[in-house]
Amino acid sequence: MTKHIIRPYGDTSGDGKMQISFSLPVSADAVGKEAAALLLKQIGFDDIEICSIRDLGEGFAHFIAYAVTSATVDTAKIKVKVVDTPVMDMEATDAYVRENLGRQITVVGACIESDAHTVGIDAIMNMKGYNHRYGLERYQCFNAINLGAQVPSEDLLQRARAENADVILVSQVVTQKNIHIKNLTRLIELAEAEHLRDKMLFICGGPRISHELAIELGYDAGFGTGTYSTDVASYIAITLAAKAQKP
Amino acid sequence: MTKHIIRPYGDTSGDGKMQISFSLPVSADAVGKEAAALLLKQIGFDDIEICSIRDLGEGFAHFIAYAVTSATVDTAKIKVKVVDTPVMDMEATDAYVRENLGRQITVVGACIESDAHTVGIDAIMNMKGYNHRYGLERYQCFNAINLGAQVPSEDLLQRARAENADVILVSQVVTQKNIHIKNLTRLIELAEAEHLRDKMLFICGGPRISHELAIELGYDAGFGTGTYSTDVASYIAITLAAKAQKP
């Protein structure tokens, strides 16, 4: 076992301890407990300790367990796609764009389809910003148009075309039944059908979005929980400047 | 899939949702998150959502996740060994012993080896009892001798022999590094060596003891969390009476 191979840690190096909880349609008694233990065994856990059984009513019971996994991860093999452009503050980004692009960047943003959670996209775009970082509206180098909540994909694309936008920002917060995947996929398909895909940067964000997922869905970049306007602004500035360089 | 095949339940029948948390020796960032996701994937989980990453210091991170398992359990195949003698209250047990055995039962109990947790065995044996059930000392049909904490196995067996005991009660609460298994096994081995094993009922108890485990370790019965004196007393009375019947 090399140093790269890691396992979960409870209180002894590589002990493989994990905490698990779940419900089963069983009674809250010795039989239910055995069912819970068997399930964990079948998943591959060892040293299974079912430490709590709670009756949930209606024939269900809830189990809390600790168990040991023999699974390992080789950290040397981990490759994550992350947005790797350096992060600049507002002034630096404005200066960078002035120097390297020499014009304003038009950004059209929206929370699309049935999703009404605007707090995330507002945090990125609105004047006020989030956690002491102003939003794109306050940047001199950005012309930021925030369409708000529940914008049909068609409307977003239409407006982006009308504004001759450089960038589209899409937010998706509701993820139940993978609705965000469906909505984001549909937007890209529409954009391709309308030949807009290559004319603009497509960026998505939301608590369950990662850069990796975004790339997979055909976007240029994706931003998750804890993103600041500065992350997005820097990415856009640097990426567009690079594109402008090599036509 | 028949009705016997069950899976964990979040909010849709058989959705397989489980909650998991664990620590890894990784950084609390995108790379660490990917390591956590890979670990869960390798265990066999799908639809992995790492919803919290916390820096633990010293190069460790803690992850909280929800994920889906495809593992199932066939409830028709579950067989648990449980103590299945009916439970009688104190008066009924006393009457039962008077009628079916016609003599007092001598019980010697202890919390053995390094274990000093007497609350459990006291709950079963002491006059006062536990949760409105008197302990064995209060039963007319029992001669209950509680040796208390940290009793060497040798001393327990010696006393049991001296008292001509019918039953030995052993408590084990500390389970770190499976010390309870070691202690309980050693007691049984000593008893066998001293030809005491078949002369008495051997009963163990503690929060991580199940009837199943007890049988496996060579005991007659085992009692876990939430046991009352009534459970143990009834079991002893009925089992000894049955033994007395067929000599």
Next chain:
Amino acid sequence: MLKLDIDPGLTTRARSAAARITQSFTWLFDDYSSLAIERTVLRLLGIDGALPDGKPLPNVIVDHLLSKKALAQGAAIPVANAMLARNLTAQGVADAVGKGELDLTAIPQAPSDQLFAVLDDLSSRMLTHILAQRETREAQFAKFGPRRQPAIYVIVATGNIHEDVVQAKAAASEGADIIAVIRSTAQSLLDYVPYGATTVGFGGTYATQENFRIMRAALDEISEVERRYISLTNYASGLCMPEIAAMGAIERLDLMLNDAMYGILFRDINPKRTLLDQYFSRMINAYAGIEIQTGEDNYLTTSDAVEKAYTVTASQLLNEQFALQSGVKPEKMGLGHAYEIDPGLPNSFAYELAHALLTKELFPDSPVKYMPPTKFASGNIFKTHLMDAMFNFIGQLTHQGVQLLGMMTEAIHTPHLADRSLAIENARYIFTAVQDLDASLCLAPDSFVNRRANQVLAEAVEFLERVAGEGLFQAMAQGEFAEIKRPENGGKGLDGVFRKDARYFNPFLDKLKQELGL
């Protein structure tokens, strides 16, 4: 006992400013109606069902009249007229219109007394039914005893009404007093009420009459088992506010989310449409004995809970005054507020204690609705569980009316069965632990808590007086509420507002006003 020392002058000024604001809408309430109100009248006359394409018959009829420019007299008279002419039930008329076999405007008008007689009969029957539902509810409470305070309120949100039933019954058996069936994403914006049972919804099931019926039946069953009357609630606010209120009255919902301004501010529904619809919908709630609940928590999901605490107070006062205009009694006003303070803020508990006491003391007779932390709920379920415990602590300590339990998975997914169970366990543990703590405590003289409460009230007074000066529509247009601009003639649903003509008749509006003493 924890008791604020509130400047009584401030309270009087606050209420009178709120009353000035809400009483300036008689022109709207007296002279206008809306598509939703007319659809409600049709439903109350007994019309239900939908076309094969899903369009509900109440919409079909109202749209039919609208297209014939015959709606200004209301929907009741044309339907009664057709009933008389064709010897049909109201449903029969609707079916015929639905099939395109009947043009309501093509039938000669029967004499007024005959029309009124038909409508009087139908409306009496419906009001009798609603009254019976109200009496059933009251009988149940009399039989099993009143609701605990704070009541334990939990949501079910699987998207499948049958799965919801399982979860609701389990919750009831663990101690829940009120079950809220969460509505499918953004139903507010639908200008119709879907028909039938929902089995695939996003973030909830639709508010439909069938869903109401299924869940009420399940809860009646479990109420008997638990020997506790389990209440049911759903959402009215939105483009169908009065329709859903009527459905709730018919199916014996016990509480109803019904905020006078939520649709305007948080769903961009036209201000006139919303105020008009809430006026009528709340009369129905009032008559049915349904407890209304308001949505002040929504202010704090976008704004800071400390900085904008006064917007909650101001909205509560406005909701109160609007509710009084519709005949809702204080005992049935579940005015809202929420524990949305940043958990990292020093003394967050003391701030929240001040806010919670203020709400409770401003509305001492109301079953105040207290919402849990959501904004600062993170994927760290252990931390969120603790925040919910602090919320439960304040709820019991300050005797809130309804405790909308927080879920430790708030930031992750709509609640799993176990999440809800753990939330109930959390509430029951804390409620029991601090059961009578209030009796042992009092506020220190010149305490931070007292100063803070008075400060929030003073800010609310200042705000309400400014709005009273400008007028509510003007203030909304300028973004004074929830930091969003809502112009008087903007937003969805304005084209569904129309001026009544002289022949206009709504049997329910008249009867309800009379019954409610308005």
Next chain:
Amino acid sequence: MLKLDIDPGLTTRARSAAARITQSFTWLFDDYSSLAIERTVLRLLGIDGALPDGKPLPNVIVDHLLSKKALAQGAAIPVANAMLARNLTAQGVADAVGKGELDLTAIPQAPSDQLFAVLDDLSSRMLTHILAQRETREAQFAKFGPRRQPAIYVIVATGNIHEDVVQAKAAASEGADIIAVIRSTAQSLLDYVPYGATTVGFGGTYATQENFRIMRAALDEISEVERRYISLTNYASGLCMPEIAAMGAIERLDLMLNDAMYGILFRDINPKRTLLDQYFSRMINAYAGIEIQTGEDNYLTTSDAVEKAYTVTASQLLNEQFALQSGVKPEKMGLGHAYEIDPGLPNSFAYELAHALLTKELFPDSPVKYMPPTKFASGNIFKTHLMDAMFNFIGQLTHQGVQLLGMMTEAIHTPHLADRSLAIENARYIFTAVQDLDASLCLAPDSFVNRRANQVLAEAVEFLERVAGEGLFQAMAQGEFAEIKRPENGGKGLDGVFRKDARYFNPFLDKLKQELGL
């Protein structure tokens, strides 16, 4: 501010009964010594190490003297005598005895003034070292600022001191102020202190000097990083109480579990042995500036926390009086109590508030040690996490001195890295949320909380006065404490108590008494 209205008459009676009880042991303290005390003297003279079979050299020498019936004069003089005769260091003498090359009783006795000179020199050097450690600690606190109140105290208990170091540093970086290295199961009952670093222990590592050193070094390192002095604690009580106290003084532990009666009641150690050992061990603690901590929580692990609340108060008062006899200042008395009330009991929080306030107000200058729920901690980690939050709430609200954080896995295993981290997160969240809440509150007149506190105190007074009447040993023999009978001449270690003869000399006892003004 929450302030009890305690009957001052009761407080006076309580303290005077406790003083009467503890002051009746001068015969024991003046005329007796124990094996553990003599081993301590040897350690303080600079003797350390163990034989290949693990038997520590201090034990070897004391047993050697005992077997030669030469212990009544104490261990110091024979060693000094051998040093003079053979021109050896104290360690040299010990090594020689260990190898069986030296019989201490076979050497002619040197003149007293020479012996006293050697011992005066050695003891001065050791006391200077201990003083220097004390000054280092004080300098660190002066540099980084004082400990937060309540201080965040967490345990590490992996059984491997090196793994413990990782966990301790992680805890410190998350906000822990005090690290307790849990002792291997029942070390109390060992009549020697194991030697060297522990890497395989059950339920903890042994309290050894090497373990102390390893952990102190690690914490000194992290203190610099965190710019906060991180304190270290371990357990003294048991058959080696004074030895471990000495090791702690030498290695700069900052606190030390040291209960006057724990060994008797909870480990069946002989009463005389225990009282004697605690008398000397606490002098060492006092001189080293080490904060002692007492084990009143142990009463509540077996008895009911409401019914037997008074036993905690009574024990605190006895521990206080014993500590004063050894020169411990109130500012260094971490008297114990615990949140062990059944979470199902209505108003558990109010009961606990009364108990916590009582402790704090009886000992206003003491860094009271507050223990978390353990007895009712179950395998339901979510529930236990909430109970710990209520405990943290009371800790901050009533300004306890040291908060021994509860772990959500209390009923399952010794804490994992993540458990401890979540416990610290819990404490920090709650401490911040209710930071100054106390300033906003006061107790209502004739509150339950006040009545309850007075009741507990009255029960403690009654109990202490009865014990004062009977005598402590008599009362213990009768099972008045912790419901366990402990006869005066029963229990472990009685044979390690001996009567000093006229020649007896213990350089440290004399010097400490002088330094501490006893």
